[in-house]
Amino acid sequence: MKFTLRAIVRELLRGFWGRYLVYPRLAAVERSAALLNAAIARRARRIGVAVAPDGTRLRRIDPRTRLLAKTEVGRHPERFLRPRTLATLLRSTIRTSGTSGSPLALVQTLGAVIREEGFIQRQLAWIGFRHGQRRAWIRGEIVCPKQPPDGRYWCHDWFGKILMLSSYHLSNATIGAYIGALERHDPVVIHAYPSSVAALAAWLNAAGQRYRGRALRGVMTSSETLEPGVRSAVESAFGVPVYDWYGQAERVAAIGSCERGNYHVLTNYGGVELLELADGSCELVGTTLNNPAMPLSRYRTGDRVIPGNGTPCACGRVFPTVKAVIGRQEKTVTLPDGRIVARLDRVFQGHERGLLEGQVLYRGDARFVLRVVTTDAFGAADEAALRSKFLLRVPGVEVGVERVAAIPRGPNGKYEFIAFEM
Numbered sequence: 001m002k003f004t005l006r007a008i009v010r011e012l013l014r015g016f017w018g019r020y021l022v023y024p025r026l027a028a029v030e031r032s033a034a035l036l037n038a039a040i041a042r043r044a045r046r047i048g049v050a051v052a053p054d055g056t057r058l059r060r061i062d063p064r065t066r067l068l069a070k071t072e073v074g075r076h077p078e079r080f081l082r083p084r085t086l087a088t089l090l091r092s093t094i095r096t097s098g099t100s101g102s103p104l105a106l107v108q109t110l111g112a113v114i115r116e117e118g119f120i121q122r123q124l125a126w127i128g129f130r131h132g133q134r135r136a137w138i139r140g141e142i143v144c145p146k147q148p149p150d151g152r153y154w155c156h157d158w159f160g161k162i163l164m165l166s167s168y169h170l171s172n173a174t175i176g177a178y179i180g181a182l183e184r185h186d187p188v189v190i191h192a193y194p195s196s197v198a199a200l201a202a203w204l205n206a207a208g209q210r211y212r213g214r215a216l217r218g219v220m221t222s223s224e225t226l227e228p229g230v231r232s233a234v235e236s237a238f239g240v241p242v243y244d245w246y247g248q249a250e251r252v253a254a255i256g257s258c259e260r261g262n263y264h265v266l267t268n269y270g271g272v273e274l275l276e277l278a279d280g281s282c283e284l285v286g287t288t289l290n291n292p293a294m295p296l297s298r299y300r301t302g303d304r305v306i307p308g309n310g311t312p313c314a315c316g317r318v319f320p321t322v323k324a325v326i327g328r329q330e331k332t333v334t335l336p337d338g339r340i341v342a343r344l345d346r347v348f349q350g351h352e353r354g355l356l357e358g359q360v361l362y363r364g365d366a367r368f369v370l371r372v373v374t375t376d377a378f379g380a381a382d383e384a385a386l387r388s389k390f391l392l393r394v395p396g397v398e399v400g401v402e403r404v405a406a407i408p409r410g411p412n413g414k415y416e417f418i419a420f421e422m
Contacts, residue, residue, distance in 0.1 A: 022118025051271025
């Protein structure tokens, strides 16, 4: 019932408007360079930002250019918040930790939320999904008790026709039931973390089976890096293409893959530029085109891509392409009882005032430590809240909180969100 009510509210506030007001405008410009560039220019003027005028190409940034860092936004968010106007009166705050484990509180307008919905609707349209068809969802929501007495690790959003499956109870002992539930629901699209759908695909492929749902048109992955091996395994097991989506809470860049398997940088979502790195990859730098409440200019996302060669995609869309998105790599943990654990970033959300960084350390034998870098505002109640949120997602394990002065970085300046110390 909770997810059904949430879906009704979402439809009234954003779904209807995103689908019928925003999506048609987005679809109208995706195959015309002139129309795309005109739409980008209008958005840039409306938000009051400067972006490259040609949305069919990705501009390289001079490494000496002054860029906006995540730490600056996290420490002084008020500097980027614009005064309310009649058009930006309705606002909300979203909280994220991202793959870095550093919490952010970001303010967005209702209009920005509706535009986000329109972009998601366009990605679904690329898959072949139409409003009112069935979907399935295997992501980070809490959808069932710690140990469901009836063995159902899922629930239904009856209004949205979505089967909501837990990503926290996947194991060799339960995956067969997941597959059965999916086949009975027979969705047109499965939304999933790559690590979650990879576990389903591995189980099917190891058993020599194939998914038997007839309506499925595609699997839509997001929030983690989609490795080529995972894409291949999922497409083999489910018999449909995988469509990958990249975005971030800061709303400065979005990338979606098409039916040809190519990654399109959606330059009417955000003004995207590339900062070349020593290893040949490029960091995504984005400028807000959607959110007038808190516009960020030339913001360093910290996520990397492999640049493309400039060849237009055979799908006919004029957005520039990249070869791969490599900014969301995470490890998974397999517990002694067979459960597969990934995407634990939500544990750190909501603590941006006292928590600077967080890392999940696994020490084997179902023992975890949450390493945190904190300020004086972070107290015992915050530690207890972290443990509770972790156990809500990974019940039946041992978890503690350890305050540290710093979390060691790797060669790319980032640290692993999930680390091992066996």
